[in-house]
Amino acid sequence: NAGVMQNPRHLVRRRGQEARLRCSPMKGHSHVYWYRQLPEEGLKFMVYLQKENIIDESGMPKERFSAEFPKEGPSILRIQQVVRGDSAAYFCASSPMASGTYEQYFGPGTRLTVT
Amino acid sequence: DQQVKQNSPSLSVQEGRISILNCDYTNSMFDYFLWYKKYPAEGPTFLISISSIKDKNEDGRFTVFLNKSAKHLSLHIVPSQPGDSAVYFCAASGKTGANNLFFGTGTRLTVIP
Numbered sequence: 001n002a003g004v005m006q007n008p009r010h011l012v013r014r015r016g017q018e019a020r021l022r023c024s025p026m027k028g029h030s031h032v033y034w035y036r037q038l039p040e041e042g043l044k045f046m047v048y049l050q051k052e053n054i055i056d057e058s059g060m061p062k063e064r065f066s067a068e069f070p071k072e073g074p075s076i077l078r079i080q081q082v083v084r085g086d087s088a089a090y091f092c093a094s095s096p097m098a099s100g101t102y103e104q105y106f107g108p109g110t111r112l113t114v115t
Numbered sequence: 116d117q118q119v120k121q122n123s124p125s126l127s128v129q130e131g132r133i134s135i136l137n138c139d140y141t142n143s144m145f146d147y148f149l150w151y152k153k154y155p156a157e158g159p160t161f162l163i164s165i166s167s168i169k170d171k172n173e174d175g176r177f178t179v180f181l182n183k184s185a186k187h188l189s190l191h192i193v194p195s196q197p198g199d200s201a202v203y204f205c206a207a208s209g210k211t212g213a214n215n216l217f218f219g220t221g222t223r224l225t226v227i228p
Contacts, residue, residue, distance in 0.1 A: 006158075031214070041220055042119075042121075042218035042219050043204070045216065045217070048215055056215065058215075059215065091158050091159070093158075103149055105161060106158035106161075107158050108156075108158045109158050111156075
């Protein structure tokens, strides 16, 4: 499967625990984006990364959320001390270069449930 | 601040007829527009896109129209098929250097056999 891969597909965490979401972009893609979708809403941009660099994190909550895209391995979205309001579907997308002229390809998402 | 709006949450169409999904945007800096299709429990799938230098782009049964003066775009699907039943998201991207996509809230299309 050469598409964008995300794992886990479903993640259940208790309030106060950490959630770690992983994303492997499509082969040849070096740009990764994370989006969050709350129930009955559209996708909201969180962060845009290239290898070892955060390019735009204007959509990330100021606290508890962080993202990385190391030189080797998948991109990681980390949520510390989760709260019920963090329950959502988190989608990763990748593109071969900066979007604006190229579409982004999405993974299947990770559905996070905070109990 | 919702910069991309899809005012119809749902649409039902008979199989074989035309489906028209609408989208409005407020930011005049957007210069690239995309439509995504999403099935439950899956990620959005890219469908078709259009650059602001064009007013129409066609790909098989799917055509996107862009009216820059009205800040409006639409997706036409003809003929509609039951497999087209899904949620359709309109998205926009800007030339400000930002690389993220701004999404509408989606329209759920149901094609009735």
